[in-house]
Amino acid sequence: MARRIKIPATKYPVERFTLANGLRVVLTPDRSAPVVGVAVVYDVGIRSEPEGRTGFAHLFEHLMFQGSENLEKLAHFRHVQGAGGTFNGSTHLDYTDYFEVLPSGALERALFLEADRMRGPRLTEENLLNQIDVVKEEIRVNVLNRPYGGFPWLRLPPVMFSTFPNAHDGYGSFGDLDSATVEDAQAFFDRYYACGNATLAVAGDFDVATATEMIHRHFGDVPARPAPALPDFHEPDLTSEKRDVYTDKLAPLPGVASAWRVPDPIGDFENYLPFVVLAEVLTDGDASRLVERLVQRDRTVTSIGGYIGFMGDEFQVRNPTAMLLQAHMPPGGDAEKVLRTVDEEMDRLAADGLKPGELERVQARIATHLLRDTDAVLGRALPMAVLELQRGRPEMLNELPKLVGEVTEAQIVAAAATLRPERRATVEVIPGAAA
Amino acid sequence: MSTKTLPDLIPDAKLKLPKQAERTLAGGLTVIAIRRTSVPLVELRLRVPFGKAPLARATLLPQALFTGTGTMSSIDIAAELQAVGGGLSAGLDPDRLVVSGNSLASGLDRMLEILAAVLTDPAYPNEEVATERDRLVDHIQVALTQPSHLARTALLKRMFGKHPYAVQTPEPEQVRAVRPAQLRTLHAERVRPEGAVLVLVGDLNPEKAIDAAEKALGSWTGPAKTVEMPPTPPLEPGALLLVDRPGAVQSSLRMALPAVERTDPDYAALQIANLIFGGYFSSRWVENMREDKGYTYGPHTAIEHYLAGSTLTVSAEVATEVTGPSLLETLYELGRIASLPPAEDELEQARRYALGTLRLGMSTQGGLASLASMYANFGLRLDHLPQYSAALATVTREQVADAAARFLAPTRAVTVVLGDAEKVQGPLSALTAVERSAE
Numbered sequence: 022m023a024r025r026i027k028i029p030a031t032k033y034p035v036e037r038f039t040l041a042n043g044l045r046v047v048l049t050p051d052r053s054a055p056v057v058g059v060a061v062v063y064d065v066g067i068r069s070e071p072e073g074r075t076g077f078a079h080l081f082e083h084l085m086f087q088g089s090e091n092l093e094k095l096a097h098f099r100h101v102q103g104a105g106g107t108f109n110g111s112t113h114l115d116y117t118d119y120f121e122v123l124p125s126g127a128l129e130r131a132l133f134l135e136a137d138r139m140r141g142p143r144l145t146e147e148n149l150l151n152q153i154d155v156v157k158e159e160i161r162v163n164v165l166n167r168p169y170g171g172f173p174w175l176r177l178p179p180v181m182f183s184t185f186p187n188a189h190d191g192y193g194s195f196g197d198l199d200s201a202t203v204e205d206a207q208a209f210f211d212r213y214y215a216c217g218n219a220t221l222a223v224a225g226d227f228d229v230a231t232a233t234e235m236i237h238r239h240f241g242d243v244p245a246r247p248a249p250a251l252p253d254f255h256e257p258d259l260t261s262e263k264r265d266v267y268t269d270k271l272a273p274l275p276g277v278a279s280a281w282r283v284p285d286p287i288g289d290f291e292n293y294l295p296f297v298v299l300a301e302v303l304t305d306g307d308a309s310r311l312v313e314r315l316v317q318r319d320r321t322v323t324s325i326g327g328y329i330g331f332m333g334d335e336f337q338v339r340n341p342t343a344m345l346l347q348a349h350m351p352p353g354g355d356a357e358k359v360l361r362t363v364d365e366e367m368d369r370l371a372a373d374g375l376k377p378g379e380l381e382r383v384q385a386r387i388a389t390h391l392l393r394d395t396d397a398v399l400g401r402a403l404p405m406a407v408l409e410l411q412r413g414r415p416e417m418l419n420e421l422p423k424l425v426g427e428v429t430e431a432q433i434v435a436a437a438a439t440l441r442p443e444r445r446a447t448v449e450v451i452p453g454a455a456a
Numbered sequence: 457m458s459t460k461t462l463p464d465l466i467p468d469a470k471l472k473l474p475k476q477a478e479r480t481l482a483g484g485l486t487v488i489a490i491r492r493t494s495v496p497l498v499e500l501r502l503r504v505p506f507g508k509a510p511l512a513r514a515t516l517l518p519q520a521l522f523t524g525t526g527t528m529s530s531i532d533i534a535a536e537l538q539a540v541g542g543g544l545s546a547g548l549d550p551d552r553l554v555v556s557g558n559s560l561a562s563g564l565d566r567m568l569e570i571l572a573a574v575l576t577d578p579a580y581p582n583e584e585v586a587t588e589r590d591r592l593v594d595h596i597q598v599a600l601t602q603p604s605h606l607a608r609t610a611l612l613k614r615m616f617g618k619h620p621y622a623v624q625t626p627e628p629e630q631v632r633a634v635r636p637a638q639l640r641t642l643h644a645e646r647v648r649p650e651g652a653v654l655v656l657v658g659d660l661n662p663e664k665a666i667d668a669a670e671k672a673l674g675s676w677t678g679p680a681k682t683v684e685m686p687p688t689p690p691l692e693p694g695a696l697l698l699v700d701r702p703g704a705v706q707s708s709l710r711m712a713l714p715a716v717e718r719t720d721p722d723y724a725a726l727q728i729a730n731l732i733f734g735g736y737f738s739s740r741w742v743e744n745m746r747e748d749k750g751y752t753y754g755p756h757t758a759i760e761h762y763l764a765g766s767t768l769t770v771s772a773e774v775a776t777e778v779t780g781p782s783l784l785e786t787l788y789e790l791g792r793i794a795s796l797p798p799a800e801d802e803l804e805q806a807r808r809y810a811l812g813t814l815r816l817g818m819s820t821q822g823g824l825a826s827l828a829s830m831y832a833n834f835g836l837r838l839d840h841l842p843q844y845s846a847a848l849a850t851v852t853r854e855q856v857a858d859a860a861a862r863f864l865a866p867t868r869a870v871t872v873v874l875g876d877a878e879k880v881q882g883p884l885s886a887l888t889a890v891e892r893s894a895e
Contacts, residue, residue: 026540026562029496053494054819055469091460095747099738103805104465105812108737124812126466133463154750158706162753162773166706168601273597306543307522307534317530320587323594351594382538389541389560392495396820454601 025381028388028426031395035416036229037409042245043217044139046236047405047415049224051398057225058398059131060120061139062406065213066113067191068254073200076156076193079112080201081209083152085119086110088143097134104130113332114191115339116407122399125226129235132223136239139216144206153198160192168271173278173347173448174331180265181280181446186254187341215246222406222415225398256341258282263446270453274323277356278347279363279447281440283329285340287412295432296344297335298425300327301383302375302433303366304346308382310366315348321359322348336421337407344440356449364442371438375430388422465808468815471842474824477662478837479670483677484650487669488828489662490838492821497541498564498658498665499821501829502555502571505651506548507685507763508620512630513642516585518546518553519592520639523584526577530584533570540566544574550621551685551763552833553647558822561659568672576676578643585636593628603701603773607708607874610699610893611769614870615712617689621762648680649673653832657825688765690714691870695891696783696884700877707779707875709786711770714863715759718766718834724847725859730757730768731806732856733793733864738805741770741789749785751778761834768863776876780883783873787887790866797857810848814841 036048070077088094101108106123119138121131164170175190182188221240223232259282269276284292303311304327315322325348329335348359394400395418405415476490506514522544523530537543540563546555559567599605609625616622654673656665691714716722727735734741734757745751755772774782798806817823818841828838873884877892884890 026560028541029560029562031495051494053492054815055472056816056819091462095738095743099805100462102736102738102809105468105808105815107813107816122816124468124815126468127812129463130465133460137460151747151750155746155753158751158753158773158775161706161775166603166704166773168598271601273601274594306538308531308538309534313531316591317584317587320590323591349594349598351590352597378535378539382535385541385560385563386538386543389497389543389558392497392560393558393822396495396497396822398819 026385028385028422029392030423031392031419033395033401033419035405037415038233040216040237040240042241042243043215043248044240044243045220045409047220047222047409048229048232049222049401049405050227050229051224052226055125055226056122056398057125057128057131057223057227058120058122058402059128059135060118060222060399060402060406061135062116062118062220062410063214064116064218064248064251064410066115066117068114068186069213069252072185073197074205075189075197076191077201077205077209078117079192080152080156080198081206082110082112082117083156084144084148084206085138085142087148087152089138090140091137092134094143094148097138100130100134106131112191113334113337116337116410118403118406120399120403128223128227128232132235132239135221136243139214139219139240139243141210144203146203149201149203149206153201156198157195164192168269168273168454169276169450172269172276172450173345176265176267176448177278177280177345177446178331180263180448181259181343182256182341184254184256187256212249215248216240216243217246218248220406220410222402222409224402224405254341259444259446261443264449266449266451268451268453272450272452273454274352275350275354275356275452276348276450277350277359277447278345279360279445280343280345281444282341283344286335286338286342288340294424295428295436297329298383298387298428299433299436300329300344301387302379303327305383305386310370311346311363314366315359315362319362320351321354321362322350324349337404337411339411360442360447367437367440371434374434380430380433384426384428387425391422391425468811471815471845473838473841475662476838477666479666481649481670481674483674484652485673485676486653486832487666488653488655488832489660489665490655490657490824490828491660491662492657492824493659494821496561496659497558497821498561498567498656498660499825500544500555500557500567500571501655501825503552503653503829503833504647505551505680505683506553506646507551508683509642509646511623512626512634513638514548515626516589516592516631516634517639517642518548520580520585520588521546521574521578523588524579524581525573526579528573533574537567537570542567544571550624564656564660564665565668565672568669572672572676575647575673578640580636580639580643582636585639589631589634593631596625596628596631599625603704603706603708603874606699606701607710607872610697610874611710611712611870611872614697614872615691615767619686619688621688621764645681648678649676650680653829655825655829655832657828658821685764688762691868693868693870695889696871696873697893698877698881698884698890699872699874699893701874702876702878704876705776706773707776707873707880709772709774709779709782710872711786712870713768713770713868715766715768717761718836722859724844724851725855726863727759727810728803728806728848728851728856729793729860729864730759731809732798732802733757733789733860734770736809740793741786744785744789745772745782749781751775751782763834776879779873779875779880780886783884783887787866790864790869793860794865795861797853800853803853803856807848807851811845814845
C-alpha cells in the first residue's frame with residue numbers, strides 16, 4: 022500500500038500581458054477540443070461591500086447581466102446562448118467572476134460582450150427592482166426554504182469574526198437589498214470595476230496572435246481608471262472558543278461546524294498549503310481519519326466534510342480565512358461528543374504522525390481532483406484569472422499537484438497541532454423539524 | 457459613445473469523434489474505451505441493468521457496495537483506490553445501478569482490479585451494512601424536508617401511477633428492515649455483466665484499456681435475471697395536485713408533459729421546441745418569469761429519458777405570494793408555443809445553442825464518459841452525435857411548431873404545486889381545478 026504513484030503535471034502554456042489601460046490578460050491555448058472559456062474577474066467581493074448594503078456585491082453581479090453600452094437587457098444571454106455557449110457569474114469573498122464557455126468560433130463575440138460591460142452596465146431603476154426580486158428568490162431557494170440553508174458558510178463567519186467585512190451575511194438581508202439604489206450601483210462600479218482592478222483569461226482552442234489582436238481591439242478603448250487600494254481585512258486570531266447555536270425549523274437532524282484560522286493563503290503559502298492537504302487527510306473518503314472514526318467506528322456523525330475557505334475556494338481566497346469541518350449527526354446526536362472526538366483525533370495525529378502511505382495516497386487523490394478540474398476550459402480560465410489577480414502567477418495552476426505532493430508529514434503534523442479547541446469557532450444546528 | 461457591432465461567429469468545424477474501441481467480453485459485459493489525452497486521468501462509468509429491483513434493497517446496495525470484499529475492508533478499498541489517485545461511488549436510477557469514478561491514468565489497472573473485487577467478491581459485512589443503512593435512513597429523513605424532493609415525489613406518483621417508476625425513494629422504515637443477507641442475494645441475482653456497459657475515457661490506448669478491463673473483469677460472469685420493464689402509462693392530466701407545506705416561503709411548481717425518446721424522428725424538433733419554451737435561459741418562459749416578472753430565480757425544463765419512456769418536466773420555485781400569477785404565465789407560455797409557430801430568429805438561436813452545447817459536453821473526459829455511458833444505456837454510441845447534430849441543423853419551423861402543438865399543450869400537463877396551501881389554493885383555483893393531496 023505504501024508504493025508511491027508518480028504525481029503527474031499539466032503543461033498548459035501561459036501568455037501574459039497588460040493593456041495600456043491596466044487590464045491584465047492571461048492566455049492559455051489548448052487545441053484539444055473546439056471550445057473556449059473566457060473569464061473576467063474583478064477584485065471586489067463580499068468583504069468590500071459597504072455597511073448597510075449587505076448582499077450588494079452579489080446584487081451588483083446580477084446587474085452586470087442587465088445590458089451595457091451597446092447591449093439591451095437580455096442581449097448578453099441571447100448572444101452567448103445563440104452562439105452555442107453557456108455563461109454565469111459568481112460572487113466570492115474577495116472577487117467576482119463572469120464567464121462564458123463557447124464553441125471556439127464565438128471567441129470574439131464573448132470578448133466583445135465582456136468589454137462592453139467593462140465600459141459600464143446599464144443601471145436602471147426597473148432592472149434594479151427586477152433583480153432585487155430575483156436575488157430574494159435565490160436566497161429563498163438556497164437559504165430560507167430548505168433545511169441547513171446557509172450552513173455553515175453564512176452561519177460561521179459572524180461567530181468567528183468581529184469586523185463587518187469578514188462577519189456579515191454575504192447574501193444580504195432583505196432590508197438592505199431593498200435599500201439599494203441605482204446611485205449605489207454606479208458608485209460601486211466606479212470604484213471597483215476599473216479595468217486596472219480586473220483580469221481577463223482565455224483558455225482553449227484559439228491562436229495566441231489572433232486572440233491578442235482581438236483583445237487589444239475590444240478592450241483597448243475601455244477607459245483607464247485607477248484601481249482602488251487593496252484593503253487589509255486582517256483580524257486577530259481567537260484566543261478562546263466562540264460558540265453559537267440556532268434552531269433550523271426545517272432541519273430534521275442536528276449539525277455542527279467548526280472553523281479554525283489558517284495562515285495567509287498568499288503571504289504565507291508555504292505554511293498554508295499543508296492545511297489544504299490536512300483537510301483531505303481528515304475527511305476525504307472512507308479511509309480518512311475522521312470518516313473512519315466518526316462515521317464508521319463511533320457512528321456519531323452521518324456525514325462529515327472538511328475544506329478551506331468558507332466558499333471552498335482554497336486557492337482563490339485571501340487572508341483571513343479558515344479551515345472548516347462540518348458534520349450532520351443522527352437523531353439525538355451530541356455535538357460536544359463529536360467535537361471532543363475531533364480534538365482527540367487531532368491530538369493523536371499531532372502525537373503519532375501519519376501511517377505509512379497515508380500522506381502519499383491523499384496527495385495522489387488531491388492531484389486527480391486538481392487535474393480533473395483543469396480538463397474543462399473554464400477550469401483553467403477561471404482559476405488562472407484569479408491567480409493572476411491575486412498573485413500575478415497564473416502558471417501556478419500547473420504547479421499545484423506537484424506543490425501538494427511536496428507537503429511533508431512534519432508539516433501536516435504541525436498544522437494539525439494548531440487546531441486547538443480554544444482557537445475554534447463553532448456553530449451548532451438544533452433540528453426544529455421532526456425526523 | 458460610439459455604437460459597436462456584435463462580431464460574427466466563425467462557423468463550427470465538422471464534429472470530430474474521439475478514437476475509441478469496443479468489445480463485449482465472454483461474460484456479457486460490453487466495454488467501450490475512448491481516448492482523450494488532455495489530462496493524465498481516466499474516467500470510469502459502469503451501468504448494470506437494475507430495473508424493478510426491490511426499492512429499499514436496491515437503494516441501499518449501491519451505498520453499501522464498497523463496504524468490503526473477501527479480502528478487503530471498506531477502509532482498504534478506499535485507501536487502495538486513493539493510492540492511485542482513485543475514487544469510486546455508486547448510485548441507482550430506476551433502470552440501472554451506476555458506478556462512477558476516476559483515477560490517475562497510471563492507476564487504471566488497479567482501479568479495475570478493485571472494481572472487479574467489489575463486483576465479484578462482495579462481502580456486505582454486517583457491521584458496515586448497518587452503518588450504511590442508518591446513514592441512508594438519515595439521508596432520506598433530510599430529503600423528506602427538502603421541497604425539491606417532496607415536489608418530485610408527488611410529481612412522480614402523478615406521472616407514473618402504478619408503474620415501477622412512480623416511487624423512487626424508499627420509506628425510512630423499509631430501509632431499516634433491510635438485512636445484509638438480502639443485499640448479498642440481490643447482488644448475486646442482479647449485479648451481473650450481461651447487458652452491463654463499462655465506459656473508460658481518458659489518457660489511454662483504447663485497445664489496451666479494454667485488454668486491462670478484460671483481464672480484471674473476465675471473472676465477472678453469470679446470467680442476469682431477465683426483467684421486463686413495462687412501458688410507462690400515458691400522462692393523465694387532471695386537476696392540479698396541491699401538496700401542503702405550511703409556512704413555506706416559496707411554492708414548488710412542477711409539470712410533466714409527454715416526450716419522445718432520443719431516436720424518435722420528432723426528437724430534434726421537440727428539443728428545439730422545449731428550448732424555445734423554457735429549456736435555456738434565453739427562453740420565453742425564463743425571460744418572462746425571471747427577467748420580466750422577478751417571480752423566480754432558476755426556472756428550468758428538461759426532457760428526461762427512462763428506458764421505458766420519456767417525459768418533459770417543468771420546474772420553478774416561486775415566491776408564495778406570486779404562485780397564482782406564476783402558474784398563469786406558465787400556462788400562457790405553454791399555450792403560446794403550442795398554438796403559434798416560433799419566430800425564425802428564435803429557432804436559429806435555440807438551434808445554435810443545442811448544437812454548441814453538444815460540443816461543450818464532449819470537451820472533457822468526464823463529459824465524454826457521462827455522455828457515452830448515458831447513450832449506451834439506450835443502445836446508442838457516440839456516432840449518434842453526428843446524426844443528431846444533422847437532425848438539429850435541418851429541423852424546420854413547421855416541424856418545431858408541430859412538435860410544440862403535440863407535446864407542449866398545457867392541456868396535456870400533469871401539474872403539482874407544493875406550497876403553503878392556505879395561501880396559494882385560492883389564487884391557483886382561479887386558474888384551474890385544484891385537488892388537495894391527501895397527505
